[in-house]
Amino acid sequence: MNETATNTLFSYSTTEEITVFADLILPIPVPRLFTYRVKRDMVEAIKVGARVIVPFGKSRVITAVVAKLHNQPPQNYQARYVLELLDEYPLVTGYQLQLFDWMSTYYMCCIGEVLNVALPSGLKITSQSKVQFNPDFDYPELLNEQESALLEQLKKHPSLSYEELGRLAGEVNVPTLIKSLVDKRAVIVFDEVKEKYVPKMVRKVKLHPNYEQPEQLLALLQRLDKLPKQQEVVMRYLRHVPMQRNPALNKNGLDKTILNQDDELSQSSLGTLIKNEVFLTFEVIQPRFADTFSPQKEIKLTPAQQTAADSIMAQFGEKGIVLFHGITGSGKTEVYIDLVQKVLASGSQVLYLLPEIALTTQIVVRLQKVFGDKMGIYHSKFSDNERVEVWKGIVSGQFQFVVGVRSAVFLPFDNLGLVIVDEEHETSYKQHDPAPRYHARDVAMMMAQWQQAKVLLGSATPSIETYYQAKQGRYGLVELFQRYGDANLPFIALVDVKRERKQKTMKNEFSSVLYEALADNLERKQQSILFQNRRGYSPYLQCEDCEWTSQCLNCAVSLTYHMRAAELRCHYCGHKETVPKVCPTCGSTKVKTVGYGTEKLEDQLQIMFPDARIQRMDLDTTRAKNAYQQIISEFEAGKVDILVGTQMITKGLDFDNVSLVGIFDADRIIHFPEFRATERAFQMITQVSGRAGRRADRQGRVLIQTGNPTQPVLQKVIDNDYLGLYEDEIGERRDFNYPPFSRLIKLTVRHTDQRISKRAADRLRAELAEKLGDERVLGPEEPLVERIRNQFLYDILVKLEKDKINVKAVKTFIQERITDILTDKGLRQVSIVIDVDCL
Numbered sequence: 001m002n003e004t005a006t007n008t009l010f011s012y013s014t015t016e017e018i019t020v021f022a023d024l025i026l027p028i029p030v031p032r033l034f035t036y037r038v039k040r041d042m043v044e045a046i047k048v049g050a051r052v053i054v055p056f057g058k059s060r061v062i063t064a065v066v067a068k069l070h071n072q073p074p075q076n077y078q079a080r081y082v083l084e085l086l087d088e089y090p091l092v093t094g095y096q097l098q099l100f101d102w103m104s105t106y107y108m109c110c111i112g113e114v115l116n117v118a119l120p121s122g123l124k125i126t127s128q129s130k131v132q133f134n135p136d137f138d139y140p141e142l143l144n145e146q147e148s149a150l151l152e153q154l155k156k157h158p159s160l161s162y163e164e165l166g167r168l169a170g171e172v173n174v175p176t177l178i179k180s181l182v183d184k185r186a187v188i189v190f191d192e193v194k195e196k197y198v199p200k201m202v203r204k205v206k207l208h209p210n211y212e213q214p215e216q217l218l219a220l221l222q223r224l225d226k227l228p229k230q231q232e233v234v235m236r237y238l239r240h241v242p243m244q245r246n247p248a249l250n251k252n253g254l255d256k257t258i259l260n261q262d263d264e265l266s267q268s269s270l271g272t273l274i275k276n277e278v279f280l281t282f283e284v285i286q287p288r289f290a291d292t293f294s295p296q297k298e299i300k301l302t303p304a305q306q307t308a309a310d311s312i313m314a315q316f317g318e319k320g321i322v323l324f325h326g327i328t329g330s331g332k333t334e335v336y337i338d339l340v341q342k343v344l345a346s347g348s349q350v351l352y353l354l355p356e357i358a359l360t361t362q363i364v365v366r367l368q369k370v371f372g373d374k375m376g377i378y379h380s381k382f383s384d385n386e387r388v389e390v391w392k393g394i395v396s397g398q399f400q401f402v403v404g405v406r407s408a409v410f411l412p413f414d415n416l417g418l419v420i421v422d423e424e425h426e427t428s429y430k431q432h433d434p435a436p437r438y439h440a441r442d443v444a445m446m447m448a449q450w451q452q453a454k455v456l457l458g459s460a461t462p463s464i465e466t467y468y469q470a471k472q473g474r475y476g477l478v479e480l481f482q483r484y485g486d487a488n489l490p491f492i493a494l495v496d497v498k499r500e501r502k503q504k505t506m507k508n509e510f511s512s513v514l515y516e517a518l519a520d521n522l523e524r525k526q527q528s529i530l531f532q533n534r535r536g537y538s539p540y541l542q543c544e545d546c547e548w549t550s551q552c553l554n555c556a557v558s559l560t561y562h563m564r565a566a567e568l569r570c571h572y573c574g575h576k577e578t579v580p581k582v583c584p585t586c587g588s589t590k591v592k593t594v595g596y597g598t599e600k601l602e603d604q605l606q607i608m609f610p611d612a613r614i615q616r617m618d619l620d621t622t623r624a625k626n627a628y629q630q631i632i633s634e635f636e637a638g639k640v641d642i643l644v645g646t647q648m649i650t651k652g653l654d655f656d657n658v659s660l661v662g663i664f665d666a667d668r669i670i671h672f673p674e675f676r677a678t679e680r681a682f683q684m685i686t687q688v689s690g691r692a693g694r695r696a697d698r699q700g701r702v703l704i705q706t707g708n709p710t711q712p713v714l715q716k717v718i719d720n721d722y723l724g725l726y727e728d729e730i731g732e733r734r735d736f737n738y739p740p741f742s743r744l745i746k747l748t749v750r751h752t753d754q755r756i757s758k759r760a761a762d763r764l765r766a767e768l769a770e771k772l773g774d775e776r777v778l779g780p781e782e783p784l785v786e787r788i789r790n791q792f793l794y795d796i797l798v799k800l801e802k803d804k805i806n807v808k809a810v811k812t813f814i815q816e817r818i819t820d821i822l823t824d825k826g827l828r829q830v831s832i833v834i835d836v837d838c839l
């Protein structure tokens with residue numbers, strides 16, 4: 001820009017007036033935007049949706065996103081300068097800004113909290129960030145001198161903090177430097193609190209770039225005429241990497257093991273070639289679904305599936321949202337694939353949401369076989385770098401299709417054509433902690449509506465709320481009640497454990513019926529799945545002589561006994577204790593375990609069936625990054641006879657050799673004190689049952705152990721009577737004015753002093769009820785676990801009817817009342833958690 005011109009243009013104004021200001025979203029829990037000044041040289045380049053680095057507080061720097069640009073200096077503080085502009089092009093789309101704003105209002109949280117959850121750490125460098133060398137990095141030629149020097153330093157350390165980097169880098173601007181290294185994929189940025197990403201490496205080889213051109217290659221081969229072994233190794237490489245035709249293929253190289261797999265001679269020849277630098281070796285991160293890139297057979301929908309797919313498309317003509325109600329094993333995934341292909345072909349983007357746990361497994365492998373590397377995968381167990389790549393891949397157009405968990409709703413789509421929410425009834429779509437406490441299905445619907453995309457909700461056991469919308473005609477409804485390949489739904493039977501206990505035919509926790517069935521299945525070399533929705537060995541210990549039971553110090557719950565780890569553990573706060581040898585109260589040695597979890601079942605099984613191969617799958621056995629997948633693939637490969645697990649085993653798994661499913665403790669699932677308990681029980685039991693009998697040539701069996709076989713919900717499970725369940729449930733919801741007839745907002749008041757907590761809760765309730773009316777404000781009530789981490793909890797439930805109420809105004813009112821209480825000196829340290837649409 002011409003300096004003089006600028007000066008004349010603004011010669012009458014003070015500098016203050018011509019300054020451009022940026023309203024920024026900072027990823028912190030503060031309920032407002034922050035205004036910063038934009039330096040002159042940044043004015044042209046800065047855009048709404050770009051990231052910037054700004055100072056915050058005394059010595060922190062933080063990444064923020066531009067929400068607005070304007071000329072109004074802030075009223076009550078001196079705006080500080082934006083330090084750096086990180087993006088030439090907006091990294092956050094207009095739709096996303098709209099979404100963040102909507103979510104903060106709807107879910108009653110700070111927009112910064114939304115941003116914080118939305119952006120992967122790799123996209124928000126802060127002074128708390130840590131940086132590590134990316135072992136996958138293979139392009140040193142991209143780096144400038146300074147970056148190379150820094151990278152050498154980084155290699156020597158497991159990771160470096162922001163400050164340490166600053167010291168090593170000297171005078172330069174650290175955020176910009178880090179950003180450049182991130183862009184070049186040379187480093188990985190992570191939050192200190194998070195687990196560090198340890199990738200699995202594969203050794204690869206490629207030809208030295210000197211031989212990439214055809215004539216060079218030819219010369220090499222001629223030179224090797226006299227060394228036939230070495231020539232053969234090069235030829236083998238060329239068979240796998242046909243770079244004669246396309247020299248660029250060399251860059252990706254070839255798995256080293258492929259070159260030297262069969263004989264020793266080729267190994268030593270390869271060794272020589274590497275020594276002579278004909279081949280170069282390098283390492284890359286093993287893709288998580290390494291063996292899945294074989295292109296897939298053409299999928300062909302069955303006539304029933306085709307009808308369903310056509311009907312979905314037809315209904316999309318009139319409705320934005322369609323519910324796809326298909327029984328377990330009906331092949332919903334195949335129908336999704338068909339639709340995704342259609343939408344992608346039309347040039348629009350597709351988002352496919354899956355519950356957390358299902359994403360590491362079979363479904364993704366199936367999708368990947370069809371869509372290959374055109375599909376992005378967004379998963380919380382993936383490293384941040386991978387998440388960043390998916391984000392950028394969407395912006396750049398590399399990924400038109402992403403399959404992901406709930407946080408994938410935050411990705412920068414701007415041309416969505418279709419959103420699929422698989423297993424839409426899954427509660428894991430709702431984020432519990434921290435804020436925003438959003439429901440990914442509902443957020444996805446909002447996003448889809450803005451972008452005029454269609455939404456397909458799929459489930460074998462739809463949530464009552466969703467089914468109601470379909471019944472009302474607000475959503476379309478498509479049904480598929482036929483299993484793929486003529487497989488039948490499993491035969492389900494109830495086993496009366498009370499009676500068996502009386503008759504003394506139980507073997508520990510196993511009824512004789514289940515025991516016989518398991519023995520039978522082992523004999524026939526078929527696999528079984530056992531479901532007990534409780535991990536650990538037993539939910540508590542008890543002294544037979546006095547009243548003592550194992551209790552958590554910090555929470556109002558018992559400590560679960562974990563035999564393998566030889567510990568008592570609190571499942572709420574993580575507190576751990578060693579197992580007492582004698583009763584801590586009376587010294588008695590008669591301390592026994594009460595109740596049973598997956599660990600105990602596993603133990604009893606091993607005693608009853610010493611030769612059976614038994615595997616347990618619950619939170620405790622799947623903590624390591626690939627443990628879950630490993631268990632699944634071993635089971636799939638037939639290396640395990642009986643799989644014992646918690647609800648992890650219910651989700652979307654498809655094993656064709658499983659012919660028996662056993663369900664323990666059904667009563668506990670049914671009698672959970674919550675208005676959705678029956679619905680949940682039906683869903684959970686039906687989903688686990690659905691793992692059995694996926695083959696046409698054999699009938700699957702499900703045995704449900706219960707103390708009360710006459711419970712109506714169990715009968716509905718047996719009859720596969722979803723509609724019956726729905727009719728019952730919707731009646732009750734109507735009678736008691738629960739969702740879908742109302743909206744719920746749960747307010748949880750917390751304080752370490754029970755009296756203060758109660759006082760705050762009473763006051764909040766009273767103030768809310770005064771305006772909203774007693775019938776709309778319930779509580780305060782102590783939740784099931786009334787003390788967690790030494791905080792005493794009280795729940796207040798606000799119930800708002802669906803119409804005739806200005807929900808937005810009510811939310812503002814609630815927020816005001818809460819702020820009022822939180823700023824009351826007498827109620828210091830009280831915290832109030834707001835959960836909109838609580839589950």
Ligand code: ADP
Binds near residue numbers: 326330
């Ligand atoms: P759902 O998700 O409805 O429980 P899946 O999509 O897992 O069912 O399908 C069950 C099994 O049937 C899977 O192994 C799937 O590969 C197979 N299957 C379903 N439809 C087809 C089809 N049209 N062609 C080939 N295999 C299919």
Ligand code: ZN
Binds near residue numbers: 544546585586587588
């Ligand atoms: Zn005792």
Ligand code: ZN
Binds near residue numbers: 553573575
């Ligand atoms: Zn605890």
